[in-house]
Amino acid sequence: MNDTTATATVPAGGRLASPLRGALGGNGALWLLVPPVTFLVLLLVVPLGFLVYLALQDSGFSKALGDEIFRASIWRTLVLAATVSVLTLIFGTIYAMALAIAPKGVAIALLIALFTLFWTSLLVRTYGWMLLYLPQGPIYSVLHGLGLRDAPVEVFQKTAAAYPAMVHVMLPYVVLPVYAAIRQLDPMHLRAARVLGAGPLLTLRKVVLPQLRSGIMAGAVLVFVMSLGFYVTPQLLGSPTGPMVASLIGASFNTPGETSTAAAMSLVLLAVVIVVYVAADRVFKVSEQWGR
Amino acid sequence: MMDRELRDGLGLARIPFLVLGVVLGLFMLVPLAIVVPTSWTAGQLLEFPPKGFSLQWYRAVFDDDTWTGPIMVSLRVSLFASLLSTVMGTATALGMRRLMQGRTSRVMRSLFIMPLAIPYVSYALGIYHLFLKLPSGLADTTLPLILAQATITFPLVYVVVAGALANVDPRLSSAASTMGARWPTILWRIELPLIKTAIIGGWVFAFATCFDEATLAIFLSPVDQTTLAQQLYREASESIAPTLSAVSTMITMLAILVLGIGSLIMGRGTAARRGGNA
Amino acid sequence: MSVQLTLEDVRVALGGNEILHGVSLDIAPGEFLTLLGPSGSGKTTTLNVIAGLVPTSGGHVRFDQQPVEKRPPHDRDIGLVFQSYALFPHMTVGENVAFPLLTRKVDKAKRRAVAEQMLELVQLPGTADRPVRSLSGGQQQRIALARALAPSPSVLLLDEPMAALDKQLRETMQIEVKRIQQEVGVTTVAVTHDQTEAMTMSDRVAIMRDGNVEQIDTPEALYRRPATLFAARFLGETNLVAVRDGRLAGFGTGVGARSGTAVLRPEDFALGGDLPGSAPRLSVRVTTASFQGTRYRLDVVHDEVGAMIVTLPASTDPTTIAPGTTIELALNDGCDLHVVPEDVESEPPLVSADLTIAA
Numbered sequence: 001m002n003d004t005t006a007t008a009t010v011p012a013g014g015r016l017a018s019p020l021r022g023a024l025g026g027n028g029a030l031w032l033l034v035p036p037v038t039f040l041v042l043l044l045v046v047p048l049g050f051l052v053y054l055a056l057q058d059s060g061f062s063k064a065l066g067d068e069i070f071r072a073s074i075w076r077t078l079v080l081a082a083t084v085s086v087l088t089l090i091f092g093t094i095y096a097m098a099l100a101i102a103p104k105g106v107a108i109a110l111l112i113a114l115f116t117l118f119w120t121s122l123l124v125r126t127y128g129w130m131l132l133y134l135p136q137g138p139i140y141s142v143l144h145g146l147g148l149r150d151a152p153v154e155v156f157q158k159t160a161a162a163y164p165a166m167v168h169v170m171l172p173y174v175v176l177p178v179y180a181a182i183r184q185l186d187p188m189h190l191r192a193a194r195v196l197g198a199g200p201l202l203t204l205r206k207v208v209l210p211q212l213r214s215g216i217m218a219g220a221v222l223v224f225v226m227s228l229g230f231y232v233t234p235q236l237l238g239s240p241t242g243p244m245v246a247s248l249i250g251a252s253f254n255t256p257g258e259t260s261t262a263a264a265m266s267l268v269l270l271a272v273v274i275v276v277y278v279a280a281d282r283v284f285k286v287s288e289q290w291g292r
Numbered sequence: 293m294m295d296r297e298l299r300d301g302l303g304l305a306r307i308p309f310l311v312l313g314v315v316l317g318l319f320m321l322v323p324l325a326i327v328v329p330t331s332w333t334a335g336q337l338l339e340f341p342p343k344g345f346s347l348q349w350y351r352a353v354f355d356d357d358t359w360t361g362p363i364m365v366s367l368r369v370s371l372f373a374s375l376l377s378t379v380m381g382t383a384t385a386l387g388m389r390r391l392m393q394g395r396t397s398r399v400m401r402s403l404f405i406m407p408l409a410i411p412y413v414s415y416a417l418g419i420y421h422l423f424l425k426l427p428s429g430l431a432d433t434t435l436p437l438i439l440a441q442a443t444i445t446f447p448l449v450y451v452v453v454a455g456a457l458a459n460v461d462p463r464l465s466s467a468a469s470t471m472g473a474r475w476p477t478i479l480w481r482i483e484l485p486l487i488k489t490a491i492i493g494g495w496v497f498a499f500a501t502c503f504d505e506a507t508l509a510i511f512l513s514p515v516d517q518t519t520l521a522q523q524l525y526r527e528a529s530e531s532i533a534p535t536l537s538a539v540s541t542m543i544t545m546l547a548i549l550v551l552g553i554g555s556l557i558m559g560r561g562t563a564a565r566r567g568g569n570a
Numbered sequence: 571m572s573v574q575l576t577l578e579d580v581r582v583a584l585g586g587n588e589i590l591h592g593v594s595l596d597i598a599p600g601e602f603l604t605l606l607g608p609s610g611s612g613k614t615t616t617l618n619v620i621a622g623l624v625p626t627s628g629g630h631v632r633f634d635q636q637p638v639e640k641r642p643p644h645d646r647d648i649g650l651v652f653q654s655y656a657l658f659p660h661m662t663v664g665e666n667v668a669f670p671l672l673t674r675k676v677d678k679a680k681r682r683a684v685a686e687q688m689l690e691l692v693q694l695p696g697t698a699d700r701p702v703r704s705l706s707g708g709q710q711q712r713i714a715l716a717r718a719l720a721p722s723p724s725v726l727l728l729d730e731p732m733a734a735l736d737k738q739l740r741e742t743m744q745i746e747v748k749r750i751q752q753e754v755g756v757t758t759v760a761v762t763h764d765q766t767e768a769m770t771m772s773d774r775v776a777i778m779r780d781g782n783v784e785q786i787d788t789p790e791a792l793y794r795r796p797a798t799l800f801a802a803r804f805l806g807e808t809n810l811v812a813v814r815d816g817r818l819a820g821f822g823t824g825v826g827a828r829s830g831t832a833v834l835r836p837e838d839f840a841l842g843g844d845l846p847g848s849a850p851r852l853s854v855r856v857t858t859a860s861f862q863g864t865r866y867r868l869d870v871v872h873d874e875v876g877a878m879i880v881t882l883p884a885s886t887d888p889t890t891i892a893p894g895t896t897i898e899l900a901l902n903d904g905c906d907l908h909v910v911p912e913d914v915e916s917e918p919p920l921v922s923a924d925l926t927i928a929a
Contacts, residue, residue, distance in 0.1 A: 028475035032387030036380040036446070040403060043443045047418030048410075054421055091316055098313020101299045101306045106314070113317040119551045120324055121504045123524040124540040128323020130528060131330060131340065138326050138340050171320065187297040200305035208298070222408070229411020231507040236528055246413040253417060253511055266414030277409050281402070467656035469643040470621050472673035472721065485660045
């Protein structure tokens with residue numbers, strides 16, 4: 001076995017001493033990695049570090065944290081992100097399973113629906129929900145047509161209005177990794193389960209779902225983290241009186257004198273994102289799901 | 293094979309999945325199914341169901357520089373941003389392949405994936421104020437937006453290209469080096485040709501993401517240069533009109549066309565590569 | 571072009587583990603040497619050290635006395651045939667074969683000419699414009715060989731070159747590779763775990779074990795006079811018979827060495843009746859006898875010596891060697907009784923326990 005391991009660990013170009021020496025002398029790792037790392041440091045690390053500087057300028061943190069509206073918005077945002085990711089996790093897994101077990105024609109239709117959704121502009125999707133929510137829009141037309149309602153529907157710009165739209169927007173991020181995980185299941189495991197007399201529910205619970213866990217969690221964590229910072233959809237659909245954190249930051253973005261507060265709020269949001277991401281990475285190896 | 297075993301293993305339990313799946317599939321298509329018909333109304337107001345059929349609102353889009361200007365801005369910004377992220381993401385994937393697996397490479401990979409997770413508003417705030425501090429009025433150009441969009445699409449390209457590289461036999465590079473090839477030759481003659489389709493795919497993906505990106509554009513684009521996504525946002529938050537539906541329908545069709553063709557090319561590329569290794 | 575290739579006390583450490591413990595080899599210009607050993611013995615690592623794909627942690631690799639161990643692979647002027655061939659899937663056959671010339675900045679017309687010439691050498695003329703994927707395994711192997719030889723390298727390295735071929739093709743290719751190597755006259759090092767392959771192709775064979783060279787010699791010498799029990803067991807079928815106080819166990823015959831283990835090959839035996847009474851002999855019981863076309867192969871057992879493998883001529887009367895019968899075996903006249911002295915026995919404990927039962 002040693003023979004093969006020895007060969008496999010040698011990077012192209014054949015130097016494995018220190019990465020630095022290897023990069024300079026042989027395989028070019030340094031030449032390839034220095035530009036993107038510099039790029040990311042200048043354009044990711046520096047701007048985010050600059051937020052710290054801004055927040056400390058004008059006692060931004062105490063202003064932000066002392067603000068009742070901001071504290072409420074943090075809670076609102078967490079509830080939204082958590083609810084959306086749980087719903088997306090459940091519906092996404094169901095959809096991925098349906099994709100895998102549907103008869104061919106249905107499966108193709110489901111795939112087309114998924115990719116149509118995935119490739120449709122986020123704004124167009126959000127706009128679609130706006131139309132749907134119009135007081136005399138499609139929901140009203142259908143209900144009215146069925147004789148169920150006469151008064152216009154009032155859902156637009158309520159906090160709850162953002163929920164279905166967010167789930168809708170986020171679904172592909174769970175469906176795709178879970179579907180990929182289903183394709184990688186070993187058919188022999190399923191056959192073995194069946195031969196050993198496991199019923200459908202037992203097979204699902206003990207054989208299928210445990211092996212999909214990392215795919216499901218990778219998707220759900222991504223959805224949670226993305227939902228925390230989502231701006232456009234809640235802004236267009238949600239309630240103006242119950243803003244999300246991102247909307248608050250946006251509102252004080254250009255307001256003179258509020259820069260430091262906005263920076264502090266950004267950092268709080270960022271901190272939540274990083275804590276969730278790092279914790280999830282530790283537990284579920286999320287970056288391995290994405291970074292391969 | 294897999295699908296059949298899953299179907300048999302789940303027995304009747306698959307019926308609820310199937311039913312819910314179809315319901316969810318319809319749910320996915322609902323917003324689009326409303327937007328598209330409202331764009332062809334013959335009336336003056338946005339209505340559902342639409343009144344009659346006409347293409348007047350499509351014509352209106354092209355006659356109106358409210359829309360044509362932003363389309364050009366979006367094309368330009370997305371092109372530069374996606375090219376930048378494609379070069380950077382590809383270089384990263386190629387460089388990471390040359391590093392030994394270890395702690396350093398794990399930390400670096402976390403850095404590379406991070407732009408996927410950061411809240412755009414926070415990021416925009418940092419970029420905006422940083423550029424304000426720079427002299428020479430760079431904050432009033434599209435440069436901050438281009439750089440920010442390049443940063444957030446960087447992980448997309450990296451993930452796609454690294455995935456393709458994982459399917460390239462590392463011994464091909466060793467073989468080339470025993471034949472006298474230095475790393476630039478290996479890069480140019482062996483690695484890049486083999487991951488060509490993935491790079492193009494990553495670029496298309498990055499371009500589409502930049503084109504669709506609104507949050508960074510809202511906060512970073514200069515006053516006189518509005519992107520299409522930003523314009524859509526602006527119009528949608530002010531007044532809902534049939535032109536908006538027409539623009540939405542067009543960009544959706546275009547996106548599906550471009551991304552669909554892109555995926556087909558990518559799919560064929562991977563299939564061909566797999567055939568080569570077998 | 572061919573060089574003298576020397577390894578001097580070469581050590582390799584990977585991740586804190588030393589996996590080559592001082593390998594020394596001296597390979598003459600134009601010689602064909604095979605590294606033979608089980609997996610994990612360090613043979614592929616040794617090959618990769620020569621190629622420059624694995625860095626050394628000590629010792630020297632010399633091409634014609636010049637140390638090359640610090641040079642990267644692209645600076646070593648070698649040709650390496652990979653086990654998986656590593657043909658570039660996006661290039662044609664001709665582009666593959668010409669690649670080493672491209673990196674050496676040879677002009678296009680010359681590259682084309684050399685590629686044609688190489689394809690002729692491996693008996694695949696006219697395939698230059700075909701995609702690599704359209705070729706069979708054996709053809710791909712020839713292309714890989716042509717590609718490795720195209721720049722007239724100082725050293726040719728073959729990493730398990732036949733592993734991916736089926737048995738029939740493997741035998742043809744072994745002879746073919748030997749022919750091409752002799753025609754080109756390049757110093758060649760091959761790696762294999764297949765002893766037949768090693769013996770067919772090589773001028774000399776180095777048996778490797780646990781990161782050391784156990785023994786290096788011509789195939790005949792290795793077979794007839796293995797230096798260690800490991801070498802004896804690894805090359806060909808072997809009966810190891812204990813020698814105590816100068817006497818061969820079971821036979822009772824006196825041998826030169828005082829104590830150790832005698833290496834008796836299956837073909838060293840004949841039926842007692844066919845040889846003069848002076849030949850050393852013992853009585854054994856046949857457990858199985860199988861006809862193998864050119865000979866009979868017998869598993870026999872003796873109370874003191876234990877189980878042995880014996881081959882007898884195909885002309886032997888099958889009724890005399892039926893399972894269960896007791897036969898008398900004698901040592902052939904021509905067989906020079908080779909004894910591995912006790913002090914060089916380097917069998918690991920587990921295997922020597924097995925030997926104790928036999929003796």
